[in-house]
Every structure is written in structure tokens, then in C-alpha cells.
Amino acid sequence: MSAQVKFTLDETQIPKYWYNIAADLPTPPAVLHPATQQPVGPSDLEPLFPMELILQEVSTEREIEIPEPVRDIFRLWRPSPLIRARRLEQALDTPAKIYFKYEGVSPAGSHKPNSAIPQAWFNKQAGIKKLTTETGAGQWGSSLAFAGSLFGIDVTVYQVRCSYDQKPYRRALMETYGAKCISSPSTQTESGRAALAANPDSPGSLGIAISEAVEIAVKNPDVKYALGSVLNHVLLHQTIIGQEAIKQFELTGDDPDVIIACAGGGSNFAGLAFPFLGLTLRGGRRRRVIAVEPAACPTLTRGKYAYDYGDTAHLTPLVKMHTLGSTFVPPGFHAGGLRYHGMSGQVSQAYELGLIEARAYQQLACFEAGVQFARAEGIVPAPESTHAVRCAIDEALRCKAEGKAETICFNLSGHGHFDMGAYINYFSGKLVDQDYDAAELASSLAELPQVAAE
Numbered sequence: 342m343s344a345q346v347k348f349t350l351d352e353t354q355i356p357k358y359w360y361n362i363a364a365d366l367p368t369p370p371a372v373l374h375p376a377t378q379q380p381v382g383p384s385d386l387e388p389l390f391p392m393e394l395i396l397q398e399v400s401t402e403r404e405i406e407i408p409e410p411v412r413d414i415f416r417l418w419r420p421s422p423l424i425r426a427r428r429l430e431q432a433l434d435t436p437a438k439i440y441f442k443y444e445g446v447s448p449a450g451s452h453k454p455n456s457a458i459p460q461a462w463f464n465k466q467a468g469i470k471k472l473t474t475e476t477g478a479g480q481w482g483s484s485l486a487f488a489g490s491l492f493g494i495d496v497t498v499y500q501v502r503c504s505y506d507q508k509p510y511r512r513a514l515m516e517t518y519g520a521k522c523i524s525s526p527s528t529q530t531e532s533g534r535a536a537l538a539a540n541p542d543s544p545g546s547l548g549i550a551i552s553e554a555v556e557i558a559v560k561n562p563d564v565k566y567a568l569g570s571v572l573n574h575v576l577l578h579q580t581i582i583g584q585e586a587i588k589q590f591e592l593t594g595d596d597p598d599v600i601i602a603c604a605g606g607g608s609n610f611a612g613l614a615f616p617f618l619g620l621t622l623r624g625g626r627r628r629r630v631i632a633v634e635p636a637a638c639p640t641l642t643r644g645k646y647a648y649d650y651g652d653t654a655h656l657t658p659l660v661k662m663h664t665l666g667s668t669f670v671p672p673g674f675h676a677g678g679l680r681y682h683g684m685s686g687q688v689s690q691a692y693e694l695g696l697i698e699a700r701a702y703q704q705l706a707c708f709e710a711g712v713q714f715a716r717a718e719g720i721v722p723a724p725e726s727t728h729a730v731r732c733a734i735d736e737a738l739r740c741k742a743e744g745k746a747e748t749i750c751f752n753l754s755g756h757g758h759f760d761m762g763a764y765i766n767y768f769s770g771k772l773v774d775q776d777y778d779a780a781e782l783a784s785s786l787a788e789l790p791q792v793a794a795e
């Protein structure tokens with residue numbers, strides 16, 4: 342057995358194409374216009390996105406070329422390492438082999454720049470000079486701010502209020518890159534004012550922040566909108582993670598039996614999992630693939646598979662997805678990037694087809710795993726990523742109990758250097774498990790739109 346720990350590729354091995362799982366899945370349910378409930382066409386999306394991104398959104402081509410200038414910027418941190426967590430394996434005394442793909446090496450500290458760079462580049466190509474967006478953890482906002490600084494695009498970020506209050510240094514990072522960061526719900530948009538009127542103390546949600554950012558883009562023809570997850574083109578951009586991992590596993594001599602990632606809107610999960618699922622869908626071996634979500638916002642494990650809006654103010658198209666209802670506001674737990682009411686249509690479709698599993702964890706169990714991981718491997722995981730770490734540790738302990746030497750691979754989607762406030766709360770015993778409000782979930786599910794196409 343090789344004692345190697347880090348499996349790296351050189352810059353020439355950055356993928357040249359994104360992998361589009363739409364080529365290998367059955368035709369998905371149509372995306373519908375929020376007002377007419379008719380299937381949306383490319384022109385319906387033009388107020389929000391440049392045409393190249395809209396074409397990626399609806400493409401069924403298996404491979405979509407990554408523009409050379411985008412690959413050139415990726416050289417700043419890609420290919421990201423695949424690391425064998427040997428010290429964690431020893432600490433757990435497990436026969437399992439644990440590998441993780443580490444996306445925290447990017448300038449913003451997570452996988453999010455993998456999509457921020459191409460989104461900003463395609464907007465720049467279309468002559469766009471202003472972008473709005475939302476951010477939950479602050480990771481996506483920082484990433485788009487970074488991308489905007491490279492391409493001379495003004496970026497305004499609506500940051501979910503509880504995350505804005507928890508993480509002042511994320512805002513400072515966005516401002517360092519030249520972006521403007523506004524706490525959401527804000528008084529600057531109709532959607533924000535409506536959310537504040539309903540609850541002046543609202544902790545905010547990704548659904549509300551998306552409404553604010555979309556509203557600004559719809560009302561200002563010179564502004565476009567960028568989304569950090571959920572949409573097909575965002576998942577597409579993240580597939581460089583799994584494509585690199587496939588090449589890196591060839592260097593290890595192992596082949597993952599279990600693939601794990603946390604899922605908020607689904608992009609880092611899809612980024613690692615879809616290229617492996619593609620191999621299976623084209624006749625390769627079947628692996629277990631697990632999406633991990635917070636028990637306080639359990640979209641896949643407790644949500645309904647139904648048409649729903651992507652935002653609270655119902656400005657976005659209707660997508661068939663696993664949803665808790667667009668008005669659902671999850672409790673203000675620390676994994677802000679996982680506080681989204683819905684799940685990407687493609688991840689939801691894969692779940693319905695039985696291609697993937699889902700699991701939900703409370704935050705204390707996740708922080709415990711994050712600390713155990715940091716003490717063995719040195720990297721402090723982002724609160725979102727601790728969900729994947731928890732699941733990987735549980736799978737490794739299952740292997741120990743069953744005496745199986747399986748190979749586990751998880752996506753360490755980001756580091757937690759801006760999340761130390763959450764770790765401080767964890768160490769001082771202030772962090773508690775939070776349950777969602779069952780009555781609120783029932784009422785938000787009762788408000789799901791009635792869609793004739795279902």
C-alpha cells in the first residue's frame with residue numbers, strides 16, 4: 342500500500358469540458374413560467390442571465406467546452422488536491438480508506454469560485470457591467486465578488502441577515518474584492534420590505550435574499566443576476582471537481598465505493614457526484630452516493646417532490662424539486678449555505694430515480710465531526726462541510742463494525758476560517774440543535790402552487 346497522502350494533477354490536467362448529466366438522465370419535468378405556468382423558453386430568462394448561460398441551462402450536450410480564459414484563472418488554485426485522510430482513519434481505527442477532495446484551496450475558501458468565474462466571464466462577454474446575487478454562508482458572495490474584481494464587474498450581494506450578523510469578516514472580504522454587501526431582508530427592495538413587514542426580526546433566508554437580488558435585476562436592464570447553486574448551469578460548472586477526482590483516483594489505485602457531499606442547493610454535491618454517476622449511467626459500476634443535509638432544513642429527506650418557486654417572492658420560474666415550500670424560513674443554524682428551502686431539479690431527479698441517498702444531521706453532531714477531523718487532518722471545515730465529514734466518519738465506523746475495507750470519498754467543500762464564531766459557540770456550549778417549526782413547514786407546504794402539469 343502506498344503511503345502517499347496527497348494526489349495532485351498538474352495545471353494542464355484541469356478539465357477542458359464540463360460534464361452535463363442532462364445527456365445521461367431521462368428528460369426532466371419542464372421548468373415553468375411563474376405567471377403563465379407554461380414551459381419557459383430562453384427569452385423568458387434573458388432579463389436575468391446572458392444567453393450563453395441560458396443555453397448551458399437547457400443544453401443536453403454531454404460535454405460543454407470550458408473557455409480558455411476561464412481555465413487560465415482556474416490555474417490560481419486548480420486542480421484541487423485529493424487527500425487520503427490517513428490520520429483520521431487511524432483515529433477511527435477503521436479498515437475503510439477515507440479520501441477527500443479539498444475545495445477550500447480556492448481564494449474564497451470553497452468550491453463556489455468554480456461557478457463564479459465562468460458566470461462572471463460569460464456576463465462580461467455579453468457586455469454586462471453589474472451583477473446582483475444572494476449569499477447564505479458568504480462563500481458565494483465572496484466568490485462572485487472575487488470574480489467581479491477580475492472582470493471589472495460591479496457586484497452587489499444580498500447576504501442573509503443571520504449570516505451577515507454572524508460573519509462580519511465575510512463582508513469585509515467581499516468589500517476587499519470591491520463588492521457591496523447588504524443585509525437581507527433589506528429596505529431596498531419590495532421583497533425585502535414585505536419580508537420585514539411580515540417579521541421585523543426575520544433572520545432572513547436564501548429564498549428572501551434571492552428575491553431581492555432578482556428584483557433588482559428585473560427592474561434594471563443593465564443589471565443581471567447570478568445564482569450560486571440550484572440551477573443546471575451552476576451544477577455543470579462544478580463538475581470539474583468530480584472529473585479531477587476520477588483522474589486522481591486512477592493515481593491512488595482505489596475506486597470509491599461511497600461518495601458523500603453536503604447539499605444546500607446541490608452544487609458541490611453534484612460537482613463531485615455527477616461525473617461518477619455519469620460513469621454508472623453509461624454502464625459503469627454502481628456506487629453509493631449520499632447527499633447530506635441539515636436536520637433543521639431537511640429538503641430531500643422531509644420535503645415534497647413538487648413544482649415550487651426558487652424564491653420567497655415568487656419571481657423565479659417553477660421547478661419540480663424537493664422543497665419545504667418557498668415561504669419556509671429555517672431556524673438560524675450555522676451552516677448558512679444549507680438554509681435553502683429547495684433542492685436543484687437535477688439532484689431531486691436523481692433522488693427520485695433512486696440514484697442517490699439522502700441523510701440529515703443536527704448541527705452538534707456535525708461540529709463534533711468537524712473538530713475530530715481538524716484534530717486529525719489539520720483543516721477546520723466550514724459548517725456546511727462538517728455535514729459531509731459527519732457522514733464520512735459514520736460510514737467509516739460502519740465499515741469498522743462490519744469489518745469492511747471500503748473506499749469512501751467526500752467533498753470537503755470549504756474551510757471554516759471565517760466561521761470560527763460558530764466553533765467558539767460550540768466550545769462554550771452555546772450551540773444547540775435546532776428543530777424546524779413543524780407547523781410552519783406544514784403551512785408552507787400547504788401553500789405550494791397548484792400546477793396543472795403535475
Ligand SMILES: Cc1ncc(COP(=O)(O)O)c(C=O)c1O
Nearest residue numbers: 480570605606607608609678755
Ligand atoms: C462551504 C460550503 N459548502 C456547501 C455549500 C452548499 O451549497 P451547494 O449545495 O450549492 O454546494 C455552501 C453554500 O454556501 C458552502 O459555502
